[in-house]
Amino acid sequence: MTVNLNDYGLSERLVREAAVYEGLYLARVSEQHRDLYKVIGEGGEIQARSSGKLGHAAADPTEFPAVGDWVMVDRLEDRGGSAVIHHVLPRQSALIRQSAGRESTGQIIAANIDTIFICMSLNEDFNLRRLERYLTIAWDSGASPVAVLTKADLCTDLSEKLSEIAVVSVGVPVLTCSAQDGSGFDELRSQIKPGETVAFVGSSGVGKSTLINRLLGQERLATGDIREADGRGRHTTTHRQLLRLPDGGIVIDTPGMRELQLYTGDLSRTFEDVEEIAALCRFADCSHRAEPGCAVQEAIRSGKLSKERLDSYEKLQREAKYAELRGRQRENEKFRRMMGGKNAVKQRRKQERARGRGR
DSSP states (O other), X not given: OOOOGGGGTOOHHHHHHHTTSTTOEEEEEEEEETTEEEEEETXXXXXXXXXXXXXXXXXXXXXXXXXXXXXXXXXXXXXXXXXXXXXXXXXXXXXXXXXXSSOOOEEEEEESOSEEEEEEESSTTOOHHHHHHHHHHHHHHTSEEEEEEEOGGGOSOHHHHHHHHHHHOXXXXXXXXXXXXXXXXXXXXXXXXXXXXXXXXXXXXXXXXXXXXXXXXXXXXXXXXXXXXTSOBOOOOOSOEEEEOTTSOEEEEOOOOSOOOOSSOOHHHHXXXXXXXXTTSSSTTOOSXXXXXXXXXXXXXXXXXXXXXXXXXXXXXXXXXXXXXXXXXXXXXXXXXXXXXXXXXXXXXXXXXXXXXXX
């Protein structure tokens, strides 16, 4: 079996970067199961793992391979065991969140993507604050976000919800679709160009797998029914997976995320309206509480800005500052590790020279 990697998004830039690594082969990560991967090379899809050297050099989990990454492997067939990933080529984009739990590390959701479809259903899952959070990390990723509102057939106040979303999604295309009647799928499909990679993200049960199955033209991904108790779909996707669409695009399916804390984010794009209003405050360091001449509080009183949106902005702002502090700590630790390695090399060279003089 011979695979044309152009069908999986291969570019001339990647070919040039891969040419540096003699004796290794170019492949794209298609699945991840903890420390094990599947990669697609010219010989097809095979299992792979990271080299020990790559793991030792990684200062953060975000430096490990992720679904969507282009990597250099030592083989294109699985004879003799799993392939070994020796290098991750520079990413064009990366969607990152903070790892769930107490760890202050990042987690790559998808790499080298052109468009991020942020899925949110129009029933009980509808949540503007969550959408703001997704948009904040999406704008920072280097890819373009698109809001996809699913289960439109279950919505009785669509125009009202679209008006609410318009306030928080300036500059972002908003699509509505329904798996029941097929509405919106042609518009969704038009957003995916041949050779481009898109990622579907959102909470559990919003219908991501159903959308992808429709794009694939087959029931390839498992889907769940809606629970009557809360109107939410059952979680079905358990791992990230890259798939090629019949029309030539590439799609990455992701598990639903219960937690979405900031690792990095672009608040200025998501909350452009809030920052424009804040720039009109009398004092540059205005806390937007009780200061005279506060344009933000005036906007809230006049109805131009909601208090909920301001609260969301300030909450994410605090998270972003904390994430920035953690980032500086990680860079300092990485620098210390690098210098420790360089100093050890210098020390060994000194010892070798001293032994040479003593002979």
